Amino acid sequence: MNRTSSNRILILGIGNYLMGDEGVGVHAARRLEAQNRFPGVEVLDGGTGGFHLLGCLEEYETIILVDATLDRHPPGTIRLIRPRFAQDFPKAMSTHDIGLKDMMGALQLLGKMPDIHLFVVSIENIQLQGVSLSPEIERVMPQLLEKIEHLASSLTSPAAQRMPQDLNPV
Amino acid sequence: MSTRIVVDPITRIEGHLRIEADIENGKIKDAFSSGTMVRLLEEILKGRDPKDAWAFVGRVCGVCTSVHSLTSVRAVEDALDIVVPPNAEMVRNIMFCTQYMHDHVVHFYHLHAMDWVDVVNALKADPKKTSELAQSISHWPKSSPGYFSDIQTRIKKFVESGQLGIFANGYWGHPAYKLPPEVNLIGLAHYLEALEWQKEIVKIHAIFGGKNPHPNYLVGGMACAIGIDDVSGINAERLALVGQLLQDAKEFVEQVYVPDLMAIASFYKDWGAIGGGLGNYLVYGDLPTNGFRDMASFKFPAGAILNKDLGNIQEVDLRKDEEVQEFVTNSWYEYREGKTVGLHPWKGESKVNYNGPKPPFEHLDTAKEYSYLKTPRWNGHAMEVGPLARVLVGYARGREDFKAVVDKALTDLKVPVTALFSTLGRTAARGLESVLIAQWGLEFFDQLISNIKNGDTRMAEMSKFDPATWPAQALGVGYSEAPRGALAHWINIEDQKIANYQLVVPTTWNASPRDGKGQLSAYESALLNTPVADEKQPLEILRTVHSFDPCMACSVHLYDEEGKHISRISVVGGE
Numbered sequence: 001m002n003r004t005s006s007n008r009i010l011i012l013g014i015g016n017y018l019m020g021d022e023g024v025g026v027h028a029a030r031r032l033e034a035q036n037r038f039p040g041v042e043v044l045d046g047g048t049g050g051f052h053l054l055g056c057l058e059e060y061e062t063i064i065l066v067d068a069t070l071d072r073h074p075p076g077t078i079r080l081i082r083p084r085f086a087q088d089f090p091k092a093m094s095t096h097d098i099g100l101k102d103m104m105g106a107l108q109l110l111g112k113m114p115d116i117h118l119f120v121v122s123i124e125n126i127q128l129q130g131v132s133l134s135p136e137i138e139r140v141m142p143q144l145l146e147k148i149e150h151l152a153s154s155l156t157s158p159a160a161q162r163m164p165q166d167l168n169p170v
Numbered sequence: 171m172s173t174r175i176v177v178d179p180i181t182r183i184e185g186h187l188r189i190e191a192d193i194e195n196g197k198i199k200d201a202f203s204s205g206t207m208v209r210l211l212e213e214i215l216k217g218r219d220p221k222d223a224w225a226f227v228g229r230v231c232g233v234c235t236s237v238h239s240l241t242s243v244r245a246v247e248d249a250l251d252i253v254v255p256p257n258a259e260m261v262r263n264i265m266f267c268t269q270y271m272h273d274h275v276v277h278f279y280h281l282h283a284m285d286w287v288d289v290v291n292a293l294k295a296d297p298k299k300t301s302e303l304a305q306s307i308s309h310w311p312k313s314s315p316g317y318f319s320d321i322q323t324r325i326k327k328f329v330e331s332g333q334l335g336i337f338a339n340g341y342w343g344h345p346a347y348k349l350p351p352e353v354n355l356i357g358l359a360h361y362l363e364a365l366e367w368q369k370e371i372v373k374i375h376a377i378f379g380g381k382n383p384h385p386n387y388l389v390g391g392m393a394c395a396i397g398i399d400d401v402s403g404i405n406a407e408r409l410a411l412v413g414q415l416l417q418d419a420k421e422f423v424e425q426v427y428v429p430d431l432m433a434i435a436s437f438y439k440d441w442g443a444i445g446g447g448l449g450n451y452l453v454y455g456d457l458p459t460n461g462f463r464d465m466a467s468f469k470f471p472a473g474a475i476l477n478k479d480l481g482n483i484q485e486v487d488l489r490k491d492e493e494v495q496e497f498v499t500n501s502w503y504e505y506r507e508g509k510t511v512g513l514h515p516w517k518g519e520s521k522v523n524y525n526g527p528k529p530p531f532e533h534l535d536t537a538k539e540y541s542y543l544k545t546p547r548w549n550g551h552a553m554e555v556g557p558l559a560r561v562l563v564g565y566a567r568g569r570e571d572f573k574a575v576v577d578k579a580l581t582d583l584k585v586p587v588t589a590l591f592s593t594l595g596r597t598a599a600r601g602l603e604s605v606l607i608a609q610w611g612l613e614f615f616d617q618l619i620s621n622i623k624n625g626d627t628r629m630a631e632m633s634k635f636d637p638a639t640w641p642a643q644a645l646g647v648g649y650s651e652a653p654r655g656a657l658a659h660w661i662n663i664e665d666q667k668i669a670n671y672q673l674v675v676p677t678t679w680n681a682s683p684r685d686g687k688g689q690l691s692a693y694e695s696a697l698l699n700t701p702v703a704d705e706k707q708p709l710e711i712l713r714t715v716h717s718f719d720p721c722m723a724c725s726v727h728l729y730d731e732e733g734k735h736i737s738r739i740s741v742v743g744g745e
Binding site for chain 2: 016017018044045046047048050051052053054055056058102106108109110130131
């Protein structure tokens with residue numbers, strides 16, 4: 001994807017695509033990418049990006065992060081969290097959590113923490129292998145995408161209309 | 171009596187890594203390295219189109235996001251006898267050099283430096299003295315007293331806010347930290363600068379690979395079109411940016427990374443005699459300059475060294491049935507022919523048979539199988555892979571560029587060549603090869619530009635794109651020198667689909683359990699006799715294991731199931 005300096009909102013799906021439900025964030029990003037209806041909102045499949053994502057996280061004022069979480073909620077539970085510090089991230093995020101938490105710590109250290117809206121989807125088993133989602137998670141996907149889109153659209157209107165449109169592809 | 175301590179996890183992305191070590195009289199008497207997370211990528215790939223394999227394997231890890239993809243396309247190209255155009259080779263090399271520099275700098279500053287640099291102690295440094303010291307070791311411009319004093323203020327604020335983040339849970343104040351406050355402050359300042367720098371260099375991946383992380387590869391070449399005036403292709407403006415980023419990276423490696431490495435190493439010369447381990451080193455070779463078939467053209471020459479004998483380099487052949495074999499004697503897998511056989515990866519099997527303790531457990535039963543990693547062997551020998559192996563093979567083969575950087579470092583530190591066989595040697599080798607890689611990256615870039623100027627814009631060889639042109643059966647092996655060491659993928663294509671696919675990754679060579687003959691693998695062997703001053707703060711274990719660069723964020727955090735910070739180790743009683 002081409003990033004532009006004028007894009008201030010990023011939908012970033014995180015996860016390991018090879019580990020079933022653990023990759024729910026990546027699945028969500030790919031589906032949204034295919035049907036992106038909001039000009040000014042970028043979608044990125046961040047995979048297990050770790051440090052590679054730092055530059056990208058800094059570039060946006062607002063980030064809608066989508067990730068799996070292992071918690072005591074039933075699989076498929078969707079929650080929206082507003083973490084401000086690395087330690088506000090939910091307990092026991094999925095297998096790549098340390099990389100992401102460290103990214104947040106690094107952003108904080110650099111004084112460049114974006115405004116983060118984090119959708120977490122509760123999953124059951126991180127040891128699942130495969131590139132498809134379980135029925136429990138597949139069932140809530142439309143709901144997840146709708147919630148993300150709803151948030152993105154509320155964040156883009158009307159304030160975002162003021163953004164300049166000069167393109168500066170990397 | 172010995173006490174067993176557990177460090178878990180040490181690494182996180184490529185499966186969790188756990189170390190159990192028996193300590194007696196302040197030294198490690200025995201060590202067990204265990205991968206506690208299963209990885210069955212092989213099963214996911216079976217039955218798929220070989221041309222798509224790179225996209226799946228690229229997801230195996232977020233750190234070496236591109237090296238698995240590169241290795242995969244090389245495996246398929248080997249199987250189908252495809253020779254990629256020179257431009258594609260150069261672009262792959264440039265992306266690989268980018269990956270190396272990114273990985274090595276991030277490893278040094280963000281995953282390993284805090285094993286040597288005491289962050290809290292840096293707050294006591296005198297900014298003026300720090301500035302003088304920094305200017306005496308490097309021409310890097312950010313070195314004024316004001317600069318270092320600002321860094322101190324920033325970190326103080328950070329610490330006082332209680333949001334320690336990445337610096338939480340360090341063993342700050344541990345007696346094994348030996349640096350003066352001024353060196354600690356330089357290390358800390360460059361930790362921050364490296365964070366800023368690393369996000370620039372990876373732009374090269376986005377330019378050539380279309381996206382980052384997980385850039386695009388292509389069987390037959392690269393999926394980027396060269397068009398000097400083309401707005402959407404690889405145009406003059408983007409090429410100029412690549413050249414600039416490579417130049418900046420070289421500057422950073424030469425003026426920041428290596429001077430810091432040498433300054434820090436000079437206070438830890440005792441670690442030049444700790445953590446050596448096996449003394450056997452294996453390199454597959456990489457960075458071709460005249461096509462992948464011409465191994466003599468590789469910037470990283472292949473070879474194997476046994477028993478630290480630099481006078482006798484052995485050749486390596488990944489196709490030979492008896493050379494590389496994987497054993498499962500101490501791994502949670504079973505082979506059809508039983509537990510004692512070794513299998514060449516073309517015949518490899520990945521059937522899991524977990525019989526370890528039910529999690530959560532206190533410690534593993536190391537008398538039985540204790541890891542999800544298989545145990546690879548080269549002609550029956552346990553081998554270390556990685557930067558130290560590469561530097562030693564290049565040096566022992568008499569390559570001038572390797573000799574220049576190695577001899578200079580040995581002279582500057584006033585240590586003998588045997589100091590390389592150690593934890594310090596491993597960490598130093600990573601920096602030294604970075605100097606070479608930074609130069610090579612620019613050479614590859616110049617070569618690419620020169621090809622384009624001569625009118626060669628070919629980027630892919632697509633005559634075998636249609637599976638109808640393939641043989642009914644084909645075997646291939648693709649290999650690379652990933653930042654952490656020798657990596658190879660073996661593919662077996664039948665009826666245009668993947669029939670078998672086996673990966674032997676560097677961390678498997680280094681972190682695997684012992685074999686049926688009781689031979690330890692690299693981590694286990696390197697930990698023997700390592701002093702541990704405080705069993706509750708086994709900083710020394712982290713130094714040695716981290717010197718191998720186990721895949722990903724082996725920083726200083728550990729979370730329990732509730733996500734709370736807990737101590738990085740547990741002492742599970744004497745035995």
